[in-house]
Amino acid sequence: MIVGEQKPIEELWESIKGHQKVLVFGCNTCVAVCQQGGNKEAEILASLLRMKATQEGVEMEIQDSGIERQCEHEFFEKAEGRIQWADAVLSTACGIGVQFMAEKYAKPVYPGLNTTFLGAVEKLGHYVERCQACGQCILAATGGICPIARCAKRLLNGPCGGSTKGHCEINKDVPCAWQLIVDRLQQLNLMERYEDLAPIKNWSTDRAGGPRKLVREDVQL
Amino acid sequence: MSAKTPSRLEKILRAGHLAVTSECGPPRGSDPKEIVHKAEMIKNHVDAINITDNQTSVCRLCSLASCIHLKQLGLEPVLQMVTRDRNRIALQSDILGAASWDIHNILCLSGDHQSFGDSPQGQNVHDLDSLQLLQTVRKMRDEGKFLGGDDIKRPPAMFVGAAANPFADPFEIRVPRLAKKVKAGAEFIQTQCIYNLEKFELWMRQLVDRGLHEQVYILAGLTPMKSAGMARYMKNRVPGMDVPDAVVKRLADTPKDKQAEEGIKICIESIQRLKEVKGVAGFHIMAIEWEEKVPGIVEAAGLYPRPSV
Structure with missing residues (x-):
């Protein structure tokens, strides 16, 4: 929401x-x-x-x-x-x-x-960002955790050197997205995926490509 | 392996010498004298000099212009380039700009978050990340192509490096992360400042086990401590830094007027110990605003004179 x-x-x-x-x-x-x-x-x-x-x-x-x-x-x-x-x-x-x-x-x-x-209700009174609507979802490659929305540098290939004890270098209250991703990949027994290089992202589906529009011919009156 | 670029740093490493690099931060103004002065202090004791790119997100004279000043003195710069401030057009353009001045080394970084610097309200770009910047430089150099696919007339001839922090979390991906940087095209690595030698040696053993030391040159990063206060600050306040209590204690137990000297001693002892570690191909000495100490450290660590190649 x-x-x-x-x-x-x-x-x-x-x-x-x-x-x-x-x-x-x-x-x-x-x-x-x-x-x-x-x-x-x-x-x-x-x-x-x-x-x-x-x-x-x-x-x-x-x-x-x-x-x-x-x-x-x-x-x-x-x-x-x-x-x-x-x-x-x-x-x-x-x-x-x-x-x-x-x-x-x-x-x-x-x-x-x-x-x-765009966020979720983590618990009553806590609303947290989960998606930046980049237009090309990469969650399949990142254990279901979005580094674009949740890493302060939107790094696609792993944590920066500032990840400490699970939190982000910008603030101790912010979990490191890549720590979460690594934990999740381990839990799913998919750690070998970590070494796949994330392709250079096409940002034209994001804000960079100008205002976005979806047209569904099939549902128009 | 024969050298792929005219880089002096590459030649020294490929010849099997322990390389020595250092770094200088550009000034917060347009007078180039400061960077030239810093470089002059260390030029006979190092093989190449990194120029930082708006380090800690504080706006400074640009890395590229500073590298050109060094080049004009006949020195060997390493252009540091962060993905924080430029998109792929600007990154590739600056790479060509650097190549036009025959700058032959580049270090690809993501850069500190802007909230640490003088522009916390600014945007960060991160169109590419540091691994994708590595791939970009390699593609430009090896294929002679832009990311967009077009041919480059006179491609850049750069020896390509990356940073590694053996101490950051999660520890279990420290070696996979290095492997990933090698896969992306890194040919040399300069590490985060090492104070926890045991942990660094463990990381080195793990990467040697994977044979990564045969695919990339690891330059161990060292920063001499100026005081016990600096050690405490690095330990508690600098993200991703691992300063063992023993190091803080050793400095704190030293009288205040002798702490700087003790910090230098620790640095020299660390180099001497790490010289023996399998896979260590050289040292990157980051004496922050303390460049005048680099020659003494290099000499005392038995790394002087520098080889000519």
């Missing part, structure tokens, strides 16, 4: 302070799991911003609403009234939702979150 983190109130206030009717708009799928941008969080954020407006002595009406996903047209219908009412939207979706919404409506749509990564 996509993980996000709410921006500081001060920064949000800078975005919305010139508007009269602001809608704080939640996205109740990915960013609701990390409890940053769901409809409940949008509601809480709206009250915080109302307090901020009072403190600042600014006349402003702030409402909240939300839908299941801000990255698909069909979900917007039920919130159409609220969206039309507002003269600006503070979206607590990921960057995809914010942009998708801005493309649909001729009014300012501001980001309420910093979109941080």
Whole structure:
């Protein structure tokens, strides 16, 4: 899922302070799991911003609403009234939702979150990065652990010299991806694979190749 | 094996001499005098001089320009090149740039993470990793081709090296990792600073068992300690460094004004011991901002005069 983190109130206030009717708009799928941008969080954020407006002595009406996903047209219908009412939207979706919404409506749509990564819920309250969507999955060769997402240098052929007692040289709280890969290959009795040279990667399927698009002729209406 | 390049370092190693290399860090400014001065101090006592490439991710005068300054003095530089800061276009371009100045040695590295340096907010590139850079240089040299497949007019003639850290984790892949670097095309290896001699010797035994010493020249890396404080810092703060308690204690038990001398003594004793280790083909002496000590170490370790080839 996509993980996000709410921006500081001060920064949000800078975005919305010139508007009269602001809608704080939640996205109740990915960013609701990390409890940053769901409809409940949008509601809480709206009250915080109302307090901020009072403190600042600014006349402003702030409402909240939300839908299941801000990255698909069909979900917007039920919130159409609220969206039309507002003269600006503070979206607590990921960057995809914010942009998708801005493309649909001729009014300012501001980001309420910093979109941080594609991750998993390691345990309650712990969200961890697992994939960078490079467009060409190499997990089959690395024991199911991605060095692109999990090695600070995205090394494809093994650990750097800074791997110490299982952690990465940048931070003791970060596990060394290659230690994990080696442990996993050993567990699977596949250590001989470690000596296969990883081919030079084709990054054209990654960000380097420009915006990516998938078209499925078979599912189009 | 006959030499594949005009590299003096390669000729010395192939002739069976114990090679001696050292390294100099470029200045944080555009005045070349500093790097020239450092090189002048050590030039008669080493076979080649590595020039670091923005080491510890602190921005400095570039390795390539520094190598050219050395070349103009008639010295033998080893161009260090990290994959952190350049993509494959820039790497190949800089390799050709170096070759145009007849720089005949290259050391392929991934580079310290940028969070350690003066630009922690910068991007890191890592389009290739260090093993893929090794493959790239070998392809350019041996096949005369760019990674993209096109022919190179006057391919680079470089002796190709890599680093190895016998002390990093996971230990069980230390030898496989070296084998992988050899497979990728490494012809010489300069190791991380060695303080734990037993562990280094164990690593050497394991690689000799696999016959890797016949496929690659291993230059043992040494850095003399300046003080007990430096030893503690290296032990506790530098990732991938293995400094045994005995080394720290020996320095700490020495009066402060004699610690530097003791550090040099440890370094010389280490070289003398490692000279006898099967598979050790030479020494890489990294006297960090202490280049003036290199000649004395080389002489005391019985590695002077340097052979002429």
